[in-house]
Amino acid sequence: xxxxxxxxxxxxxxxxxxxxxxxxxxxxxxxxxxxxxxxxxxxxxxxxxxxxxxxxxxxxxxxxxxxxxxxxxxxxxxxxxxxxxxxxxxxxxxxxxxx
Numbered sequence: 001x002x003x004x005x006x007x008x009x010x011x012x013x014x015x016x017x018x019x020x021x022x023x024x025x026x027x028x029x030x031x032x033x034x035x036x037x038x039x040x041x042x043x044x045x046x047x048x049x050x051x052x053x054x055x056x057x058x059x060x061x062x063x064x065x066x067x068x069x070x071x072x073x074x075x076x077x078x079x080x081x082x083x084x085x086x087x088x089x090x091x092x093x094x095x096x097x098x099x
Contacts, residue, residue, distance in 0.1 A: 033089030050094035
């Protein structure tokens with residue numbers, strides 16, 4: 001019985017140490033987002049485009065739409081996860097939209 005309690009305590013402590021789940025959503029890979037952006041978008045966009053006033057887009061949802069449209073226009077075979085990685089990279093690097 002003592003071994004079971006110890007094991008249960010260990011498992012509980014381990015689970016408490018894990019980052020909070022995001023409802024089954026994958027964690028964005030910011031490094032992959034940066035690499036995709038630099039390899040496919042930075043050719044035309046300097047960082048100035050993300051600092052213009054007024055800022056465009058105005059929300060992370062609008063940013064996601066812009067990235068999705070341009071990925072399609074440029075015929076980039078990006079998955080939803082890759083698009084989200086680029087969106088999250090841009091948000092954290094330039095926009096910092098409220099969550």
